[in-house]
Amino acid sequence: MTKKVLILLxxxxxxxxxATPIDVLRRAGAEVIVAGVSSKTVTGSxxxxxxxxxxxxxxxxxxxxxxxxxxxxxxxxxxGSRKVAEVIKKTHSEKKIVAAICASPAxxxxxxxxxxxxxxxxxxxxxxxxxxxxxxxxxxxxxxGNVVTSRGPGSAFEFSFQLAELLFGKSKVEALRxxxxxxx
Numbered sequence: 001m002t003k004k005v006l007i008l009l010x011x012x013x014x015x016x017x018x019a020t021p022i023d024v025l026r027r028a029g030a031e032v033i034v035a036g037v038s039s040k041t042v043t044g045s046x047x048x049x050x051x052x053x054x055x056x057x058x059x060x061x062x063x064x065x066x067x068x069x070x071x072x073x074x075x076x077x078x079x080g081s082r083k084v085a086e087v088i089k090k091t092h093s094e095k096k097i098v099a100a101i102c103a104s105p106a107x108x109x110x111x112x113x114x115x116x117x118x119x120x121x122x123x124x125x126x127x128x129x130x131x132x133x134x135x136x137x138x139x140x141x142x143x144x145g146n147v148v149t150s151r152g153p154g155s156a157f158e159f160s161f162q163l164a165e166l167l168f169g170k171s172k173v174e175a176l177r178x179x180x181x182x183x184x
Contacts, residue, residue, distance in 0.1 A: 003030045003167045006063040006091075008084055009052055010037040012073025015044040016153040017101045021067050024160035027176055028168050035059050037081050045071040056083050065163060066091045068109070070102020070123060070152065079108045088112060092146065097166055099148040101159050106130055109147070118144040123152045157182060 005025050009018065018034075025032050036042045036052030043049050066087060068078055078084050092098045092114055100109050106126035109115050119135045119142050121127075127136040140155040141148065141162050148166070150159035161182075165173045177184050 003065070004061065004063040005030045005032045005065045005067060005163070005167070006059065006061075006087070007032060007034045007067045007069070008037060008056065008078055008087070009034055009042045009050060009069070010074050010077035010081070010084075011043055012071050012075075012077055013042065013044045013050075013069045014071035014074060014102055014153060015046050015048045016156045017069040017071070017159075018044065018050065020156035021069075021099075021160040021163060024157070024164055024176065024180075025167070027180070028164040028172055030064075030164075030167060033059065033063070037077065037084060045073060056081070056087070059087075062090055062094050062096060064167060065097035065099060067163065068100040068104040070100070070104045072103045072107075075103035075107040078104060079111060084108070085112055088114065095146050097146050097148060097163065099150075099159070099163055101150040101156065102152045105149040109149070110134065114147060115149070118147055120144065120147065120149040121151055122149060 034052045035056040102123045105122040106129040115134045121142045141150045
């Protein structure tokens with residue numbers, strides 16, 4: 001059965017943290033659906049425009065994983081959407097993967113309580129936004145149960161390969177790394 005990954009895109013998203021998981025997870029064999037939170041054409045923090053596959057309001061499934069790119073403005077816009085919160089909570093309650101990178105762990109997941117009693121990481125300086133029940137870790141990628149968090153643009157490949165490993169296994173990731181010329 002094909003694994004479905006929903007990537008949530010809001011104005012101000014971080015381009016590298018968006019393009020990398022889309023590319024890596026599609027190469028791994030996932031059906032990646034990019035959902036625009038407020039429109040189908042979404043502009044990133046560096047001006048790149050991405051045409052989403054669907055509007056988030058049109059997506060009604062529970063994916064195998066939901067991915068939240070960062071970017072300070074993008075994360076704030078994700079956090080401001082009730083529909084984003086609903087999708088994250090439903091995905092999490094079904095024990096599916098909830099993954100966030102850069103500002104999104106602190107600005108989106110933490111306020112929803114998703115990180116409570118877990119280890120997590122985020123963009124440097126934003127750890128002060130995490131509640132005292134979250135164990136902040138400086139690792140580039142942190143997996144705690146079904147929640148994956150990562151630091152920022154420079155850790156986007158590691159984040160994406162970790163998601164691919166959780167969805168498809170270690171041997172698939174090793175083959176991907178080799179074909180993409182990415183050191184393990």
